[in-house]
Amino acid sequence: MTMHVRKLLTVVTEAGLERRLVEDLRQLGARGWTITDARGQGHRGKRALDWEYEGNIRLEVICEESLAERLASHFREHYYQDYAMILFLQDVEVLRPEKF
Amino acid sequence: MTMHVRKLLTVVTEAGLERRLVEDLRQLGARGWTITDARGQGHRGKRALDWEYEGNIRLEVICEESLAERLASHFREHYYQDYAMILFLQDVEVLRPEKF
Amino acid sequence: MTMHVRKLLTVVTEAGLERRLVEDLRQLGARGWTITDARGQGHRGKRALDWEYEGNIRLEVICEESLAERLASHFREHYYQDYAMILFLQDVEVLRPEKF
Amino acid sequence: MGALDPVVLFFMLGMAAGLARSELRLPPAVYEFVSLILLLAIGMKGGVQLATQPLGALLFDSLLVILMGLLLPLMAFPLLRVGGLPRADAASIAAHYGSVSVGTFAVALSYLLEVGLEHEPFMPLFVVLLEVPAIFVGIMLARGGSSRTRWGELTREVLLGKSVVLLLGGLLIGWIAGPVGLAGIDGLFFDLFKGVLAIFLLEMGLIASRHLDGALRHGPFLLAWGLLAPPVMAVIGLGFAALMGLSTGGAVLLATLAASASYIAAPAAMRTAVPEANPALSLTASLAITFPFNIFFGIPLYHWMANHWPGG
Amino acid sequence: MGALDPVVLFFMLGMAAGLARSELRLPPAVYEFVSLILLLAIGMKGGVQLATQPLGALLFDSLLVILMGLLLPLMAFPLLRVGGLPRADAASIAAHYGSVSVGTFAVALSYLLEVGLEHEPFMPLFVVLLEVPAIFVGIMLARGGSSRTRWGELTREVLLGKSVVLLLGGLLIGWIAGPVGLAGIDGLFFDLFKGVLAIFLLEMGLIASRHLDGALRHGPFLLAWGLLAPPVMAVIGLGFAALMGLSTGGAVLLATLAASASYIAAPAAMRTAVPEANPALSLTASLAITFPFNIFFGIPLYHWMANHWPGG
Amino acid sequence: MGALDPVVLFFMLGMAAGLARSELRLPPAVYEFVSLILLLAIGMKGGVQLATQPLGALLFDSLLVILMGLLLPLMAFPLLRVGGLPRADAASIAAHYGSVSVGTFAVALSYLLEVGLEHEPFMPLFVVLLEVPAIFVGIMLARGGSSRTRWGELTREVLLGKSVVLLLGGLLIGWIAGPVGLAGIDGLFFDLFKGVLAIFLLEMGLIASRHLDGALRHGPFLLAWGLLAPPVMAVIGLGFAALMGLSTGGAVLLATLAASASYIAAPAAMRTAVPEANPALSLTASLAITFPFNIFFGIPLYHWMANHWPGG
Ligand SMILES: Nc1ncnc2c1ncn2[C@@H]1O[C@H](COP(=O)(O)O)[C@@H](O)[C@H]1O
Ligand SMILES: Nc1ncnc2c1ncn2[C@@H]1O[C@H](COP(=O)(O)O)[C@@H](O)[C@H]1O
Ligand SMILES: Nc1ncnc2c1ncn2[C@@H]1O[C@H](COP(=O)(O)O)[C@@H](O)[C@H]1O
Ligand code: NA
Ligand code: NA
Ligand code: NA
16 A cells, blocks of 8 residues: 655634635635534633634644645734634645545 | 554544444454544535534544554545545554554 | 644543543643544443533643653553543644744 | 415525525534424324324325335436436435425425315324335435345334434324323424424525535536426325325325425435435435425425315 | 323333434434423422422421432442442442432423322422432542542532532522512423423433443343332332321432432542442443333332332 | 513523533533524514514614614724723724624513513614624724725625524514414414523523633723623613604613623624734623623613603
8 A cells, every 4th residue: 555645734723713714725725624623722711612702623634745834824924913823734644645 | 651653544534434434443453443523625525514414524543554554445445436535644652552 | 934843642531531631731731732522432432422421532732742741641640540541642843832 | 375384484594694605504403403303293293193093094005105105216217317317316316306305394284284274194104104115216226236235234224214213203102192191292392393493494594505506516407307306296196195085285295295305314325325326416406406496386386286186 | 000101202212213223313412402401490490489488497308318318328338349349339339329310300200290299399409409418428438538539629520510500500590580580481491391301311212222231241230230229219218208298299209319320410420539430330220220210110119109108 | 670580590500600610511502502592583573573564664763773883882992992902902892882782682671571661673673783883883993994804705794694694584584474474483482582591691601700700800991891881881872762762661672782792793703804802801891791780780770771861
């Protein structure tokens, strides 16, 4: 089984940003993404999930390194200053490199 | 603290497959797994979570490399053609290698 | 874009432990964490999510390696024997090392 | 021909909100909760009535209904093939249209109440009987009895799907408890029925709106099918109703069942048994075209047709 | 001895669906919603009645009830040890059975309504009073007062658990508002009570079905315990009822409380305070054996026993 | 001045449970479900009444209401600036207080019912009309019409927010269907209104309790604002009510709307359009200070004020 390396970009941020982030992903060329609901705590305080406007989302995108870096800089530029957000990158192995 | 390396296999796919995938895991010898509900978009279009038949699940299995590869090929063979599914592999460090 | 390496510690365990784990994180010095609801199976049997007392949580903490190891040993010492719990570590790249 | 039941306005609200890309979204748990109540209520309503009925007399009608459930997909399949659909898709859509939509049935019940028409008490039993047979016909049409299909497991899955279990469970409970026994739970299941149906339709409108673009993307054939198949199938339903000698209200319900397309049991079963069929095609047709057609135009039309049935 | 309350048929439906591995599953939010309504409704019902009552008269009975809550686990523990269970497991199960099940109490209320038996208005207060003491006895039995237990935090956790807060909160609200004040919210909390209880029991059936295999796996002792302990404890409950001079209806309720086993407050507290106890054992016994036993056979049996109580 | 409506006791229960760090937590789906019912019910109630009304006569009053919605944030902003808040925060809080809280409105409706006061049927229309204008004023105040703001998208987002869609949708449905058409859905939306409001308030209490520490952390100015702004704004609301010649009940409702602060539409819009404003400040003020102030003290106070209005 030959595996191919891609980047996995994970973003944890405010649930209210979902629509805008998905729009960004589309415009910057991501071909897929996965979102789960999350709660948590960070520099901007606690974010509980029990009320619609206070939860987090956890967004994952698998893509080529170059796109992952473009997405990361885009998010940093547009959201780091004003929104609760963290992001991190990892290497992952995939079976169908043409998909990502 | 001595850590041991294992593989983490993550699968994102249609929620309706959960029962079958769990059955596969059992038969192929996985000793544990974790599932979260997810939504997302990929080649087969958008998968919202607001209706029971349209969501995704995100399945994680930590195991030895050989089993991870067997699981990956099994899933590729049985589901890639007809179902919305991606999978990827990563190395992880664990404390109790005998558990996985 | 300069990236910095940090550790991602992921814990999957009984939902009932959430409050105590968060307390532990705070006392041991973690500056942030993310939690999602999960279900799964392991050595201690199946953990369905459809009843409040039987689900799992999936806890993620990004931090320096030393803290990650301290957290891991703390959890091992206090919970491995009596609770359903697994944990694993990975390297991740982050943009703002001072945050983690 | 009766007036529009205001409950369908909630579907329009959901559809409008969805098309305008409103933030309005209901959590899946709300959908689950209201459909749970609807399914149990319909089942119990039927069961309570069955309790006062000689069951033997129903055997013949039940067999006829099952026959209809086998016939409808067999008639739909060749038409869908002629329309240019691949074998798997044609079979899957045939199964959806041969099976039934409980939501449409609920709207028809509410419509009959609105216009003041009685109906036979055993109609909910027919919902259960119609739900399953077409699904098996659809799988046979796609597979040709191929060995790849795990029939045993599939049968279990179909018979133990959520809607069959709740409808049948409700029927049995209603039948065992009888009208007196259920007196205490009237409040939730019967007094709230229409309000709960309103919320269900709001959610259906939201979901359908997301599938509406598929109606255009998949070409005019799917659109035509979704609008024309229901009235044709309703005629068949009315024919069977005449055979059974149903009242006008009963005939409207059977026509509605024939005309309605499944969006719960059939999609789940087809995804498992005929995975190569494109689920977007059948969901778009049944959910975004046929469901609104039936609740807005179909049901009053079938009522009109039942009134004008030769010798009716 | 009264007839079977139809509401328990929903438990059977859930149990059957679960055993047949049906797709039927309710989202946890639905379980939360219906148990929220049940707990508040029971609390408020009691509170409204307390408003018309001299509270002082209750003090003696309340102390007796707390005494019963301390006694039951102390009696259960040695029996469970003799049965071969490790100390921690015996203590944990003793705590579960000394504490109470609000779901079982709700079924008993519904049963009394069904058979037309009155009961003392302050019974919901006893539910709250019985919920907690046994849990502390259980922890003491397991720990022997060891310093490892963080009593302060534990007390807070137990007293602020969901069921205590909602029952007690409902009691206070009912007590402050009185019958007139609550007039407007009757619709949701009282008229729907039985329907909501039906959905709750459906879900309990589904959950219990998943724990049923444990009943066999853990051997005949657990099964025997789950079936025999309740009637014995019911006798003790009837004894205390006689001491207090309760009516037949009140005696049935107190017997049911004594016979019922906790599956909310006790499991959570034991998991924290006695983590080495196997939670599968106690949940299987209380949820999969004793709960169905009580709602199907126990309650009518305790009714019969109350009617035949010497001098009753 | 009327008595305390018992429904607010549920808010106290939630607040107390939250402050005591109880395990009690409601799943978000329950909050969504109850607020869905409240919003639709309020809208429909208004719509049904509008159906019997000449709409033309409302035009003038509607314009006045919109004017009030523009005026309130313009008056609040300089006061908040004087209090030392940064431009963005002052603008955001002004928007919150210019807009309205549907939950507070629901409690006021329940209060009027309790004290037996009639009100004009078109008040729910005013809720919709007041929800939006202040949000735009707030954005203008923060941005000064800067090109960075995407007004088109923002307008869409605000007008298609959940609460506007459900209120307006309910209004339209009620207006189209009329009282007869809605007869069947009374059960869920009207009979249960107060019970559903009780659960909503329980959840609001839990949420508010988590924001209460912010009230202290952010200093005395925010606390003073949250307590003093509402009665002042209520006076303005009473002034507008006098201009329109509203009944006492209508005046209490308009005063309550003026005095209430948004915690749904405004926070979402501000987070998008004025992200540099600290959402904790405005949420703390509107949710943890002003909301409880209004439901416990404000509404009876505005009632008293309406009764003593010069020439009222
Ligand atoms: N060190 C961390 N590890 C894991 N998740 C974090 C960490 N810091 C922040 N988060 C998550 O990211 C969200 C936003 O973080 P922040 O911008 O720091 O408030 C938080 O609500 C957490 O869910
Ligand atoms: N590039 C990607 N990154 C992250 N998740 C993806 C990606 N592509 C697909 N997915 C997820 O996998 C599911 C199935 O993908 P697909 O088979 O491409 O439709 C989607 O619904 C997404 O949740
Ligand atoms: N090999 C595994 N891979 C992924 N998740 C696992 C694995 N083993 C256990 N888990 C998760 O960890 C939880 C506790 O595991 P255990 O302590 O083995 O019962 C399980 O309920 C699963 O959700
Ligand atoms: Na059909
Ligand atoms: Na007990
Ligand atoms: Na206002």
